[in-house]
Amino acid sequence: MSRLGFLLEGLGELEVRLRLSELRVLVALRAGWDSPAKAALDRAVVDLQEVEAALEAVDRLPALQRRRVLAAFGALNMPGWYRPARATTTPAWWC
Numbered sequence: 001m002s003r004l005g006f007l008l009e010g011l012g013e014l015e016v017r018l019r020l021s022e023l024r025v026l027v028a029l030r031a032g033w034d035s036p037a038k039a040a041l042d043r044a045v046v047d048l049q050e051v052e053a054a055l056e057a058v059d060r061l062p063a064l065q066r067r068r069v070l071a072a073f074g075a076l077n078m079p080g081w082y083r084p085a086r087a088t089t090t091p092a093w094w095c
Contacts, residue, residue: 002055007073013048020045020054022076026069027058037061 007023008016017054021094024041035055044054 002052002059004055004059005052006069007055008051011092016048016051017045019073019077023058023069023073024073027061030065030069030072031061035061044053 008019011019020041024038024045027041028038037054037060040050040054040057044050058066058069069091
């Protein structure tokens with residue numbers, strides 16, 4: 001099992017395909033449209049037997065690209081995982 005398998009565990013087939021599509025776009029934006037990871041995700045969206053290979057391809061991305069892809073993916077799909085900073089006081093211009 002890939003280290004990234006937790007991203008898709010416990011989901012139905014349709015939801016897995018949807019999340020793979022989202023991950024594919026994020027990988028394409030960060031690693032390029034001709035990236036091997038994007039090509040592996042293309043195959044995984046069509047054939048769920050390829051999911052493991054696709055997640056391993058994402059895991060092989062350079063560290064900074066992988067972190068940025070996973071951070072964006074988490075912000076989109078993991079409720080409570082990402083919380084932007086909130087102002088604790090009323091801004092001076094508001095008064």
